[in-house]
Amino acid sequence: MTNCIDPYAFKAAEPDGIINIEGFITTVPKAHRVRVSRADKFGPEFVGLNRGVALAKVLIKDDLGRVEILEEEGSGIYRTSVDFRAEIGRTYNLEVELREGQRYISLPETVVPVPALDSVTFQSVRKPSLERLNDEIGVQVLAHFQDPGDEQNFYFWNLLMSDFQVIGEPELNHNGPNHPTCPRCPNPLECCRICYGQEVPKPTRVITTDDIDFNGNYKRREIAYIEDDGLRFKGIYRLDMQHLSVSPSAHRYLKLVGQQLSVSGTVFDPPPANIRGNFLSLQDTQEEVLGHFIAADEIPIRLYIDGEDLEFVLRPQTLIPTDCRASFRGKTTTAPIDWNP
Known part of the structure; x- marks a missing residue:
């Protein structure tokens, strides 16, 4: 009428997180915003909740060597200064460094007149x-x-x-x-x-x-x-x-x-x-990175x-x-x- 149950030690593997970076700058002076988030990934297709990533370093660089350092607002949102704007003819890329050390960079985007x-x-x-x-x-x-x-x-x-x-x-x-x-x-x-x-x-x-x-x-x-x-x-x-x-x-x-x-x-x-954007991981070129950085007139x-x-x-x-x-x-x-x- 009685039996023994031996406990089985089981630990589920944590799903690999997938990074998502959405950035958008234009030629109109204002506080442009970039969102850095990470979603839980289950299998090849299903992506879970998108959570903001805090304490990241977010930079916008142009082809003249100028750098704009973005300020964190919270919930994975980072913003430029209120008078920042892109310039026609200049080429920009967005660089993100997480607090764990992973670095991501976008392919260059050149601003053409609309x-x-x-x-x-x-x-x-x-x-x-x-x-x-x-x-x-x-x-x-x-x-x-x-x-x-x-x-x-x-x-x-x-x-x-x-x-x-x-x-x-x-x-x-x-x-x-x-x-x-x-x-x-x-x-x-x-x-x-x-x-x-x-x-x-x-x-x-x-x-x-x-x-x-x-x-x-x-x-x-x-x-x-x-x-x-x-x-x-x-x-x-x-x-x-x-x-x-x-x-x-x-x-x-x-x-x-x-x-x-x-x-x-x-x-x-x-x-x-999942739609691949223009971001690359500098540590692992095979890592899947979502999102796109856009620079536009x-x-x-x-x-x-x-x-x-x-x-x-x-x-x-x-x-x-x-x-x-x-x-x-x-x-x-x-x-x-x-x-x-």
Whole structure:
């Protein structure tokens, strides 16, 4: 009725960590940020949580021997000084040294000028969706520019954190069903109708292209698409983004990232895979290193989109019949300092 159990000493092997470095500098003076992280790797394909790496030395070097030492912010984020900027024609690389001594360096990236924009416009569009009775409505952002005919160009349009108005209907507020004197009676509020929130525009897409099909031609091209969810364009939406020139290797990397982000679960999707960037380990050339360092010329884009100027708008599925601050999107009633529609 009894037996003995001999303990078996077993220790699971720690999964090999895989380093990931994401760096991005442009010709606009500001605090540029680099993220250094490490993910647990299980087998050839699955990568676990991405954790920031602290106490690393992060340097940006150019072909003139100048060095920018980045300051640690926390959570694996390192930033340059607030007045740092890349220069057109200069070549840069990013070097990272971990506190354990491992060193990683990016392949050189040369900054080439980005063609100027003549204008940026927007229009509302309607297209079929997966819901049979409801079309998808959104705003298409278009860039108009002349592509140079004597060189090959690689473009990248990057969406940034954008501000927008959150519109409430405090005049439609009603008492609750358990109000002691007048259940469900109208009870307009004095405040507040307009709030302001922030978001990175949805859906998330990587829009990059080369000029192989339009070299030397005047181009009108979609550079962003923002889906209307019924609340996003009730007021004014301020879109911030970057018009960038990138290197051929950065274009290839971004294109592959875009393909992975567009996976929808169909048989036509590309297989999931880790995308190799332009980083190398100085101790072990066979070590897999993820991420990419990009140095690019930048033209900032700021566009105010007023919902009243749109031909198509999505009828809100839910209203905010109360103070706009009650919405999860409404953060404050104070407009950004530089708000100027």
